Every structure is written in C-alpha cells, then in structure tokens.
Amino acid sequence: MKIGILGTGMVGETLGTKFVQLGYQVKMGSRTANNESAAKWVKAAGANASQGTFADAATFGEAVFVCLKGAVFLEVAKTLSPGALAGKVLIDVSNPLEFSNGTMSLSLCNTNSLGEEVQKALPSAKVVKTLNTVNCGVMVDPAKGGNPTIFLCGNDPDAKKKVTDLLKSMGWRDIIDLGDISKARGTEVLMHIWMNLYGLFGNPHFGFKVVRGT
Amino acid sequence: MKIGILGTGMVGETLGTKFVQLGYQVKMGSRTANNESAAKWVKAAGANASQGTFADAATFGEAVFVCLKGAVFLEVAKTLSPGALAGKVLIDVSNPLEFSNGTMSLSLCNTNSLGEEVQKALPSAKVVKTLNTVNCGVMVDPAKGGNPTIFLCGNDPDAKKKVTDLLKSMGWRDIIDLGDISKARGTEVLMHIWMNLYGLFGNPHFGFKVVRGT
Numbered sequence: 001m002k003i004g005i006l007g008t009g010m011v012g013e014t015l016g017t018k019f020v021q022l023g024y025q026v027k028m029g030s031r032t033a034n035n036e037s038a039a040k041w042v043k044a045a046g047a048n049a050s051q052g053t054f055a056d057a058a059t060f061g062e063a064v065f066v067c068l069k070g071a072v073f074l075e076v077a078k079t080l081s082p083g084a085l086a087g088k089v090l091i092d093v094s095n096p097l098e099f100s101n102g103t104m105s106l107s108l109c110n111t112n113s114l115g116e117e118v119q120k121a122l123p124s125a126k127v128v129k130t131l132n133t134v135n136c137g138v139m140v141d142p143a144k145g146g147n148p149t150i151f152l153c154g155n156d157p158d159a160k161k162k163v164t165d166l167l168k169s170m171g172w173r174d175i176i177d178l179g180d181i182s183k184a185r186g187t188e189v190l191m192h193i194w195m196n197l198y199g200l201f202g203n204p205h206f207g208f209k210v211v212r213g214t
Numbered sequence: 215m216k217i218g219i220l221g222t223g224m225v226g227e228t229l230g231t232k233f234v235q236l237g238y239q240v241k242m243g244s245r246t247a248n249n250e251s252a253a254k255w256v257k258a259a260g261a262n263a264s265q266g267t268f269a270d271a272a273t274f275g276e277a278v279f280v281c282l283k284g285a286v287f288l289e290v291a292k293t294l295s296p297g298a299l300a301g302k303v304l305i306d307v308s309n310p311l312e313f314s315n316g317t318m319s320l321s322l323c324n325t326n327s328l329g330e331e332v333q334k335a336l337p338s339a340k341v342v343k344t345l346n347t348v349n350c351g352v353m354v355d356p357a358k359g360g361n362p363t364i365f366l367c368g369n370d371p372d373a374k375k376k377v378t379d380l381l382k383s384m385g386w387r388d389i390i391d392l393g394d395i396s397k398a399r400g401t402e403v404l405m406h407i408w409m410n411l412y413g414l415f416g417n418p419h420f421g422f423k424v425v426r427g428t
Contacts (some may be wrong), residue, residue: 037254110319146427186409197392201426205426209425210422213357214357
C-alpha cells in the first residue's frame with residue numbers, strides 16, 4: 001500500500017518510519033518539494049521513502065495521514081485541488097490544541113471537533129479519526145503505552161475497515177469503532193486529561209484502556 | 215463518619231445505601247424535609263439513615279456529596295447559609311450535562327468546569343471532584359465497571375486524603391490525584407466518550423483505566 005504523510009514534524013516522521021519498516025511505500029509532503037526535514041527523513045528511512053509537496057503526497061497515497069496542527073491542515077486543505085483526496089482514506093491523527101499562558105484548551109470542542117471540520121473541508125475524502133489519544137511513540141508501539149484502547153471514527157465503513165487493518169499491522173489489538181466522524185468530539189477532548197497525566201507522570205508512555213465489568 | 219447527601223435521585227440513593235452498609239450515618243437532603251423519595255430510602259436503608267432539607271444534610275455531614283444536576287446544585291448553593299458548608303469536604307460527583315435533540319453537550323467545558331463553579335459558589339468549602347467518570351452502580355462497586363481508574367481533584371490536600379480513604383473503603387484501588395479543582399475540566403469532558411460507549415455497549419458497566427508502558 002502507498003501512504004502519504006502530510007507534515008514533516010515528529011508525528012509524521014515517526015509514522016512514516018514505521019510504515020516504511022512495515023514494507024509500505026511512503027511519501028512525505030510539505031509546503032515545498034525539497035523540504036530539509038523531509039529530505040533528512042528520506043535519506044534515513046531508505047528506498048521506500050520519498051518526499052514532495054502536500055499535493056504530491058496526497059496524490060501518491062492510497063491512505064493519507066494528517067500529521068499537521070489542526071488549524072494548519074485546514075489552511076493546507078484549501079490549497080489542494082478538489083480532486084486530490086477524492087475517494088481516498090484521509091486519516092486525521094491531530095488535535096485542535098491551543099496554549100495560552102501555559103494552559104491548554106481546544107479551538108474546537110463540545111459541539112464540534114477537528115475531525116468534523118476536516119471532513120467538511122474535504123467532503124469527497126473518507127476521513128477517519130484515530131491515534132489522536134496517544135503520543136506518537138505509542139502510536140507505532142502500543143506496548144510502550146501499556147497497550148491502551150485505540151479509538152476510531154468516521155462516516156465510511158470501508159475506510160474504517162482499511163484503517164482497522166492498518167492499525168492491526170502496527171500492533172494495535174484493542175480497537176473500538178465509535179461511530180461517525182462526530183464521535184471525534186469524544187476523543188479530542190481526552191487531550192485535557194492526557195496533558196494533565198503527562199505532567200504528573202513526566203513521560204508520554206501511557207494511554208486510556210476501556211475496561212468492562214460483568 | 216457522618217455523611218450528607220444532597221439529592222434524592224438514583225446517584226444519591228445508591229451512594230447513601232452504600233455508605234449506610236459501610237457503617238456510616240447518612241442524612242439525605244432535598245428541597246423539603248419530608249421528601250417522599252427520601253422517606254422511602256430512609257425506610258429501606260435502616261437505622262443509620264435519615265432525611266432533612268438540603269441545609270440539614272449539609273450541617274449534618276462531615277463529608278457532603280453533591281448528587282444533583284450541576285445547574286440545580288449551583289442554584290441550591292445560593293440558598294444555603296454561607297457557613298453551612300464552611301470547612302467541610304464537599305464531594306462533587308456530577309457533570310454539567312445538557313441534551314438537545316438527543317445530542318449531549320456540556321454547559322461548562324474546555325476553559326471552565328462544574329467543579330470550579332461549585333468551588334467558586336462555596337469558597338469556604340473544600341471541594342473535591344471525583345466519581346463523575348462512572349455510572350453510580352460502578353461508583354459503589356468498581357468491579358462492576360472492570361475496576362477502572364478513579365480520578366480526584368481539588369485544592370485542599372487534607373480533603374483529598376479524606377476522600378481517598380473513603381474511596382478505598384468503597385473498594386477503589388486505582389486512584390489518581392490529578393491536582394487542583396481546575397483538573398475537573400479533564401474528567402467532566404470524559405462524558406462525551408462515556409455516552410458514546412454507553413450507546414455502543416448498551417449498559418453502563420465500564421470505565422477508563424489509565425495504563426502505562428515502560
């Protein structure tokens with residue numbers, strides 16, 4: 001499978017490297033075709049790694065990962081041609097984080113979510129929200145976070161099936177499909193308690209496991 | 215220990231019954247001293263159970279539980295004499311839930327929380343937020359929810375110590391102190407994903423366990 005990664009930050013790099021290791025072909029996209037961070041990553045990641053513009057990575061991937069800050073991606077989405085992501089699985093792993101005076105809040109919350117806004121911005125893409133409740137080190141190695149539950153949601157069942165298979169190939173076992181893309185509201189707000197626990201623990205190697213009684 | 219319960223609904227009844235079973239003296243408070251639901255509960259719960267007004271229950275309890283809807287309690291708080299809860303441990307187990315066209319939202323969210331508003335409304339009380347992330351059946355029997363993590367937060371360390379001991383007497387083992395009362399933002403928002411999972415599972419016997427890797 002060919003995978004596009006939009007963004008050259010730590011999340012994009014970590015996911016890109018994992019997918020190359022799993023044998024997928026990966027193109028990392030950024031504002032410019034010759035981005036330095038992407039070039040460094042391509043060199044390190046090997047033959048199945050390549051780079052290009054956001055549009056190049058979007059066109060390349062059968063599944064495309066949003067690894068940009070929420071607000072940034074909504075701007076980038078406007079610059080893509082309407083057909084660039086039509087019918088494709090677009091996997092949003094980001095959160096609408098804002099920081100002011102050291103306090104975190106969400107720019108979309110409670111009655112809306114970034115997942116929903118991404119789907120609205122690209123109505124012909126099949127948006128699936130997932131992996132946004134764990135740090136990127138845990139995204140690619142669930143045991144590193146104590147094997148938590150991973151959630152996904154989206155409007156297209158086939159897209160969710162493909163993402164579930166991809167998650168399984170990454171080592172995820174406890175996967176819950178929450179429903180349509182509006183369910184992103186419930187996973188994005190977990191950032192509030194996630195940031196709190198990150199501060200308490202001093203490391204990001206944790207997650208939330210849904211446990212059930214009898 | 216003497217415990218006051220504000221509210222005669224399912225949460226108040228369930229907690230009150232558990233505390234009587236644990237050997238505590240419990241007074242259930244409502245708008246009127248002779249509330250029918252409270253009278254029925256007193257009759258069923260036995261000698262250590264009694265009833266009265268909200269003010270009676272507040273005066274009676276060394277620890278007082280808020281088992282009312284968030285908005286209702288903030289109104290009730292205005293009717294209590296300023297000294298009624300001064301210095302007392304006030305345990306807020308409620309959430310600022312609102313429902314419109316079958317969709318849940320929170321009346322306080324993201325940059326505020328019900329826990330913080332309760333503390334503001336009663337500045338001389340020692341507010342501790344806890345138990346608001348599970349159904350009342352799980353509150354009094356953690357195994358029924360798969361032994362999840364229970365969170366607490368509040369500004370007063372001694373009050374949190376007392377509540378921790380109370381939680382332990384109720385069977386809780388995995389207890390995390392999140393910090394000051396503003397951390398209620400992180401636990402109240404869990405209602406979004408809680409309601410989602412409740413719909414998927416068809417029962418409220420679950421919870422969230424914080425798991426950690428290496």
